[in-house]
Amino acid sequence: MYSEKVRQKADDQKKITQQLCIALNNIQHVHTYTWKLPKELDWQGLEASMERLCGLEGKQQVQRALGTQIQSIDAGMQRQSNYMINQLVEKMVTDLRKYIQHISLSPDSIQPDEAVCPLMKFLDDNLIILSEWLVMENLRKILSALWTLLLDLIIEALAINTGMSAEFYERFHFTLEALVVFFHAEGQGLPLDSLQNDKYKGLKEELRLNRCSTQELVEYCYQAKIRQQKSTDPSLYGMLCIKCHYEAAESKLSVEVLHATNLIALDANGLSDPFVIIKLAPLHFFPGAKSQQTQVKNKTLHPIYDELFNFTVTREQCSNSTACIHFTVMDHDWLSTNDFAGEAVLQLQEVPGFNKSAIAGGIKNVSPVFLKLTHPEPHVMKPIMKMLEGRTADREAQDFVKKMKELEVSPD
Incomplete structure (x- = not known):
């Protein structure tokens, strides 16, 4: 009472x-x-x-x-x-x-x-x-x-x-x-x-x-990808084998995509039609640099590419620890949107010819590097994407969000 x-x-x-x-x-x-x-x-x-x-x-x-x-x-x-x-x-x-x-x-x-x-x-x-x-x-x-x-x-x-x-x-x-x-x-x-x-x-x-600028947020995204790449967590989405080399005298970065293994199946037949997109990132470090891609390999989870790509970059452009090569594996669909299979990044500072000594004979004598394929970590990427999406008057923010959505749309 x-x-x-x-x-x-x-x-x-x-x-x-x-x-x-x-x-x-x-x-x-x-x-x-x-x-x-x-x-x-x-x-x-x-x-x-x-x-x-x-x-x-x-x-x-x-x-x-x-x-x-x-x-x-x-x-x-x-x-x-x-x-x-x-x-x-x-x-x-x-x-x-x-x-x-x-x-x-x-x-x-x-x-x-x-x-x-x-x-x-x-x-x-x-x-x-x-x-x-x-x-x-x-x-x-x-x-x-x-x-x-x-x-x-x-x-x-x-x-x-x-x-x-x-x-x-x-x-x-x-x-x-x-x-x-x-x-x-x-x-x-x-x-x-x-x-x-x-x-x-x-x-x-x-x-x-x-409080970060759009470019700082984009860099934060790639820093998260680099940390994820270097983690000891096992790969759930397969591996990508590549070779890279930088020729300082020619300002030429050579990237060779060799093969991929154990990709995830994204087609009804239990296979995929994979191809790899290669780009330099973050884009504001490399204005004007165009992405390149391999051929599509049909009906396989273990594609062999053996394709060489060249990019023109200066040593100064690659001096930031966030500068990296971004590999995106996609499953090609003829009648609908391509599906995201996985991604990997390699810091340019790890490429022979930058901070590491150049190798005589160039890329043909470089040892292959195996990169685990990952998917973006939602708890890291979603808040950043949300912030960038909210910057409707910022063209750079909107372009980055659009590209990430185009590349990283997974069927699940």
Whole structure:
């Protein structure tokens, strides 16, 4: 009955008040006292009396009955406490959403601390009341609920506003870090490990990527492909055998596609009609460079190509560690879209003639290299593709997304 009256009081009041804090504390005090009842009421004495009168079974019946009552009271008090906490936080939702929107709509010309100032003042004003009147356990529960709410509101703001300026994302990155400092309160608030949870980490990474230029995002894609290529994970999509060599005097990169093995079957007959597309990447490192491709080999999972391709590139173009040769294996379909079978990348710095010494006799004397074929990692690529898709006014972003979709459409 008491907790129900407290609940009604919480529903009636529109703002956080001293009375609400005291009511929540009272629920906590009652909840804590509940577990002292067995000792206060000498339940052990009652159990001993029942054992003398009715034996062990009588004692066990009393234990079950009293234990059930305590657990029922405990569950009810916890529900009421959680309801009160949610109500206190709910009274701040409208204002918090307004201040998050203020950050969204702030002009790019103002400093991030100026944009976040109204939000921090609102939190500070309310936390003064909460910290003064709440016991520490309740205060931490409120802070934890508020932290989750603020993360959700920022995520919501990012979902509504896509393809925004770098300054927009910088404001929210500044906001996120300012909130961590505020809620941690030099160790007096929430611990850092609870603040920097998975939701926070995902949000921080999204903000970091959104602050990147389109070219930086494209490079990030290829860095992920290079890491995946170098991982020790087994190949699920087959292997590609190639040879590469760079002739510095002629600025000529030679790439020979030898063969592939154990490709995945993409046709109804259990085979494929594979061909390989070879291109230099990222494209902004090699403006004007055209992709090239092998012949189609029909009805096989172990195609032999033995085809040589040449690209004109300077050593300076290949100096970045992200610069690579991108191999894409496709299954040729006569009547529909070609299917993606797998991809591999080779850093140009690994090619003889760049950082490695040139080999006498050129590519014919180079040892073959086996590259495992992979599929893009969704948890890495999907967020980047989503960000680039949102940059509708950025032709470079749209072109990259289009090419990735054309190459990497898998039937599953």
